[in-house]
Amino acid sequence: MNPTLVRLASHALLGRRRGLVLLAVPVVLVLLSVMMRLLTSEGVGQEAVLNLGYTLALPLVALLAASAVLGPEVDDGSIVHLLAKPVNRHVVAFSKFVVAWTAALVLGALPLTLCSFVMDASDPEQALAWGVGGAVAATAYTGLFMALAALTRHAVVVGLLVVLLWEGLLGNLFTGVRWVSLGTWGRDVAHALDEALYDPGVGLGYALGAAAVLATGAVWLAGDRLRSFTLRGDE
Amino acid sequence: MSTLVLDGVSRWFGNVVAVNGVSMSIGPGITGLLGPNGAGKTTLIALMSGFLSPSAGTATLDGAPLWRNTDVYRTLGLVPERELGFGYLTGRQLVRASAELHGLADPGAAAERALEVVEMTEPAARRIDTYSKGMRQRVKLASALVHDPAVLLLDEPFNGVDPRQRMHLMDLLRRMGAEGRTVLFSSHILEEVEQVARQIEVVVSGRHAASGDFGQIRRLMTDRPVQYVVVSDADRRLAAALVAEESVVGVALRARGGLDVSVADFGTFAVRLPRLAREHEVRIRELVPTDDSLESVFAYLVGGRP
């Protein structure tokens, strides 16, 4: 990890309007839970809000964060200014990953815990489970989206297709998708911490292993793509 | 002292050949990479800076391959043509970050020194997205100079730079060349290259068309007559004498005095002209080659044989 690159990536993430949207999503989510808790009794609507936060808000935050630290620079070629330096490409990829990952944890996974706790303060265990499950999913999502950003200019759209079509639509139609769906891995971890939560049934070991392998592999792949970064003339 | 070597390098994208069998060696001093738009200059610079793999051949810096070798950037600085992103940083932040990424001992001082060299100290506190094109160009240069590289590659460095800054930049490049650094810059504008570098590499349609001192290149083009203007005190007498010469292929009287002389064999002409003048008692006042400019060299190389 390189502190200079981390600093630059943080600038890229927060120094633009992107940062505002990144903040808006979790803020709205938490506000909604506060409102619901105030207007209804404990635990009402908790599942609906958390499902929304987990299946949509969390991946979107991870997607925005991962593509913000890498996407625009690769897209307009200005990353060449960072790469014309004697810095290991895997260090570049990892430093950027760390920044995006931190954002995904703080703005994607942490709000899940907050929401859960706000809506049902009597069950802190469940709040923790949502947070940890969310953290696992956030790790895998951020890694995947980083690799996509290094691989293709259409990383954002491809990432959305993965989240909305593959995990959302097809995941609901074909149960086999759960083995290769990032969201279910996190859910499995959450279930292991709190029996009351939905059990996708892929097994804790598999879920953790798959998330770790995916994140590591994806960051390595992103670094490898940066090693082969090619400078093209203006089209 | 570092030398960049391309050995039989080709690069193709699908079925488009961008660079075709180029071998060149760029040594210390300043070299101009010259060619019309789309000739493959940017592709060559990408190959030389390790941001493109050759489809065939090798590209090396002091013997070390450039592709996928991050260590070369310790000795190499690159000023790409691409627009500088990072609009959300200030100029100083960017140059300072470059210094840090190079692992310099005192990155702050190095950044200030580089900013000073390109005369960007004053606007360095502003965000890059408020900069003009010329300022961005200079910040890019500062960022590439920050580690005092032995090799500097610049892709169209004078684009968008105002005339005064252009003079300053040219001075800077000349000075770096004179210090024994290997400086290569690309341009499609002849006057720019002519003012900065005698040593040129010419690429046309991805092929290496010529290499060397452009005056020498001009002299090698023997199948095309060299043009001279000769002014004397007796133009018509001299013209008559010149027409009789083997080495001269054409003589024309200029409207305001003097002769346009087309010379096929430059060497013989140089020897014969003083003798002719003495024999015919003509005093020669002026002898000017009219097309020993890069322009004519370039027109010749690009346009093919006349």
Next chain:
Amino acid sequence: MTASGTPSRGVIHDLGYRPYQGPRLGEGAIARALVVTGLRNAFGLGRSGKSKVLPFVLLAFNLLPAVVVAGILVFVGLEELPIGYARYASTTQVLLGIFVAAQAPVLFSRDLRHGSITLYLARPLRAGTYALARAGSLLLATLVFLLSPVLILYVVALLGELDVVEQTKDAALAVVLALLLALSLTGVAGLIAACSTRRGFAVVGTIAVLLVGNGLVSAVQSVASFEGADGVGEVAGLFTPYSLYRGLLDAWVEGGGVTPPSGVGMEVAYVLVLVGLSAACLAGLVVRYRRVAGR
């Protein structure tokens, strides 16, 4: 080209290098051309092969259920359509959202980002007209996306000899609803794309507004229904295009659903908000482009 009998005179033929003096088409013709080009571009036509992939993959996914229904009709026969015309769009709203979010930047971001907008505005074309022409392209593209499955279902229904009057009435209602939805989606996605010149940002922003917004509203509605506070759910439904569409769909076509607008007043409010949202977004677009032109 000398006429016979007259002495030959010199002539300079107009090869296009001289200033054009002939008649010119007006702003309307430019706008029309822009709308047609934009519509083609939204589906990647007239662009690179790669940019055709996404719109057509989405369109194919979107048509898949309709084609399946057609298949069932052929082999099994049907008493009624398994999915209503208007319900269809609500079922495939994720695909629709991705389509609109991903293609709006094609029409709205690129000219701004690359500065080619000045070239358009150098013609006798006002900034407002440009904005509306672009919105028109996106509206038509969205309608193609929304209505092609409706058309397939309608043809299937007619071929299956279902009741023609009833089917036509339902299909017509679906077309009206689709128009309202397409207008609002065009407005929202267009405005976001025009304000953010970066494609990725615009896409995620639009998706966040459309889908996350809809998710929030759905959550509120289900809780409101659970708590017996249907009024809250009805008001919540006013906040996003998808929930507005769903509300009208439940109220007008199918009945049922979670907290649909009850009473004429609420239904009118739903329609007004849909139309007003679209109008506001279009006005925002016009203002945005006027500002760009004024710079």
